[in-house]
Amino acid sequence: xxxxxxxxxxxxxxxxxxxxxxxxxPDDEDVAIDIKYAGICxxxxxxxxxxxxxxxxxxxxxHETTGVVSAVGKNVTKFKVGDHVGVGTMVxxxxxxxxxxxxxxxxxxxxxxxxxxxxxxxxxxxxxxYSQYIVVDQAFVLSIPKNLPLDKAAPLLCxxxxxxxxxxxWKAGPxxxxxxxxxxxxxxxxxxLAKAMGCEVTxxxxxxxxxxxxxxxxxxxxxxxxxxQVFDGLKRKFDIIINTVCAKIPMDLYLSSLxxxxxxxxxxxxxxxxxLSAFTIxxxxxxxxxxLVGGIAETQKMLDLCGEKQxxxxxxxxxxxxIDEAYERxxxxxxxxxxxxxxxxx
Amino acid sequence: xxxxxxxxxxxxxxxxxxxxxxxxxPDDEDVAIDIKYAGICxxxxxxxxxxxxxxxxxxxxxHETTGVVSAVGKNVTKFKVGDHVGVGTMVxxxxxxxxxxxxxxxxxxxxxxxxxxxxxxxxxxxxxxYSQYIVVDQAFVLSIPKNLPLDKAAPLLCxxxxxxxxxxxWKAGPxxxxxxxxxxxxxxxxxxLAKAMGCEVTxxxxxxxxxxxxxxxxxxxxxxxxxxQVFDGLKRKFDIIINTVCAKIPMDLYLSSLxxxxxxxxxxxxxxxxxLSAFTIxxxxxxxxxxLVGGIAETQKMLDLCGEKQxxxxxxxxxxxxIDEAYERxxxxxxxxxxxxxxxxx
Numbered sequence: 001x002x003x004x005x006x007x008x009x010x011x012x013x014x015x016x017x018x019x020x021x022x023x024x025x026p027d028d029e030d031v032a033i034d035i036k037y038a039g040i041c042x043x044x045x046x047x048x049x050x051x052x053x054x055x056x057x058x059x060x061x062x063h064e065t066t067g068v069v070s071a072v073g074k075n076v077t078k079f080k081v082g083d084h085v086g087v088g089t090m091v092x093x094x095x096x097x098x099x100x101x102x103x104x105x106x107x108x109x110x111x112x113x114x115x116x117x118x119x120x121x122x123x124x125x126x127x128x129x130y131s132q133y134i135v136v137d138q139a140f141v142l143s144i145p146k147n148l149p150l151d152k153a154a155p156l157l158c159x160x161x162x163x164x165x166x167x168x169x170w171k172a173g174p175x176x177x178x179x180x181x182x183x184x185x186x187x188x189x190x191x192x193l194a195k196a197m198g199c200e201v202t203x204x205x206x207x208x209x210x211x212x213x214x215x216x217x218x219x220x221x222x223x224x225x226x227x228x229q230v231f232d233g234l235k236r237k238f239d240i241i242i243n244t245v246c247a248k249i250p251m252d253l254y255l256s257s258l259x260x261x262x263x264x265x266x267x268x269x270x271x272x273x274x275x276l277s278a279f280t281i282x283x284x285x286x287x288x289x290x291x292l293v294g295g296i297a298e299t300q301k302m303l304d305l306c307g308e309k310q311x312x313x314x315x316x317x318x319x320x321x322x323i324d325e326a327y328e329r330x331x332x333x334x335x336x337x338x339x340x341x342x343x344x345x346x
Numbered sequence: 347x348x349x350x351x352x353x354x355x356x357x358x359x360x361x362x363x364x365x366x367x368x369x370x371x372p373d374d375e376d377v378a379i380d381i382k383y384a385g386i387c388x389x390x391x392x393x394x395x396x397x398x399x400x401x402x403x404x405x406x407x408x409h410e411t412t413g414v415v416s417a418v419g420k421n422v423t424k425f426k427v428g429d430h431v432g433v434g435t436m437v438x439x440x441x442x443x444x445x446x447x448x449x450x451x452x453x454x455x456x457x458x459x460x461x462x463x464x465x466x467x468x469x470x471x472x473x474x475x476y477s478q479y480i481v482v483d484q485a486f487v488l489s490i491p492k493n494l495p496l497d498k499a500a501p502l503l504c505x506x507x508x509x510x511x512x513x514x515x516w517k518a519g520p521x522x523x524x525x526x527x528x529x530x531x532x533x534x535x536x537x538x539l540a541k542a543m544g545c546e547v548t549x550x551x552x553x554x555x556x557x558x559x560x561x562x563x564x565x566x567x568x569x570x571x572x573x574x575q576v577f578d579g580l581k582r583k584f585d586i587i588i589n590t591v592c593a594k595i596p597m598d599l600y601l602s603s604l605x606x607x608x609x610x611x612x613x614x615x616x617x618x619x620x621x622l623s624a625f626t627i628x629x630x631x632x633x634x635x636x637x638l639v640g641g642i643a644e645t646q647k648m649l650d651l652c653g654e655k656q657x658x659x660x661x662x663x664x665x666x667x668x669i670d671e672a673y674e675r676x677x678x679x680x681x682x683x684x685x686x687x688x689x690x691x692x
Binding site: 098099104107109169236260263266267268269270271273274275276277278279280281282283284285286287288289290291292 | 444445453515582606609615616617619621623624625626627628629630632633634635636637638
């Protein structure tokens, strides 16, 4: 049966408030989930503020969702009632293309994002995780290891996988030197993940304000880039650099800090675009690449690693009524390091 | 013994004329070469016109050189008198770093370019191939298969390897779709090489002027990009795109034409730099990379392939007295497809 549930939706670009949402009845492949926690991602803010294009309001955002299975469809084999589960940025895809077959569903041109997309199951607009309950096809539900607290696990489903996927794809591991630009929601999880994968990790931040925390979370080095001369000593050092900053960075200096065949992966998605010198990338045969969250199997691999190595994002748990204020603090980088909404407060 | 030889050197940024050059006596590792042909590369022009920085004039340029061995040092094992050989863009490197050990000498920070660099053997400024004779360490001399004419082989040593190296590195081969932007000196060799490697090849050129030649040289498709709507039908098509154009290109449209994990390799080296959208590369996890000529073993591999498959650049053989005029025609793209100086005219 379909179900009316409480949720917090953006009713205007600037305001989030309690609304009622109708969730479809689970079909044979669906998992019904009582949501416990929902992380706040910068993408939620870009979306409701229509910075990435128009959306239909009200819209319930949230794609870092954890909870407990409350019911399953009759064909569901992967989950049972009571399991701890998560839902990330996707709830479906075409399942037929090479991207889907190769576990890279996030690049499938038919993938269905968790909020604001047309759901092929019932034609409705998908509504995200800032709500008490969600119904998702089992193929897009993740298993959360029991030793990962559900509140701390939530940000792994977007911030975490956005860092794990490029680390995994570009073969981070023992002996590899990884640089992470920006030490916020994504950056701090990136440090913990890269360290757990055996890499030598350097954080690049504008100031030294968070240096102590950076080293505490496992960074081998923490470099303040306000003085660009620091790059003089970094030539040809890194195998992988991941940029999490959504603003202009000194791109050529970072590219020159890569070893031959190294890659700078941008996940910062600045709307200003990226500029670089053709000579910088030619003289060392280095790559500039992009990366978008991660595939389902890859996300599961990360969650299992986080359970095994006890890796948790740093979070501040908030009530639903605090969402708008939390957004303002995210925009001012006044969060250490990720807000997570306690759904019991809805 | 050192030797005085005739050469054509740039005596000013705009003028090339006959000069006399002193070549060192071959040491135990050196190969002495009677030069027969020297290709004209756009880099020669950038260099003498000081567009890439100041140089000491007079300077003899030329790094697409073929000839016949006239003498060898006592430790030379790779070559004997009478062998057909070539010298490309490098004449030495440190031989100790990872780049050198891995056959990527062109990325060694101590590699010595064929003209305008300080030669570690005698401290002189290296002088290039627009001359009758050159002395080069055997480790940087290439063997030219006897079934490759020396005039046609010359452009392979820079233009050819600049295309072969990215094709080889990014694994061009049967089943791979390759796009080549620009159909000039580099582009036309790229088509022939990619085709010989078994790829499906598409040429992107501003107009259809050279379409017939493109198809004749093996391109499967020849696309005029003056109408940008042609890109609508190309989304997610290519595994590798190589840009040979030294001017602004519609970068995001090309990047969107790549398959997931595809790479656009820039060898055009526009001084204007490269601009792209962060979203374009993220949404498909595609790469923008640079590439610089190729390593010595890789160049030999290409020459052997060209001998085996009978791949020749299209050339126009000119006397030395025509160099300045040839430069003007290169700058106006009025060459099909590469000028080669007949050194017997010096």
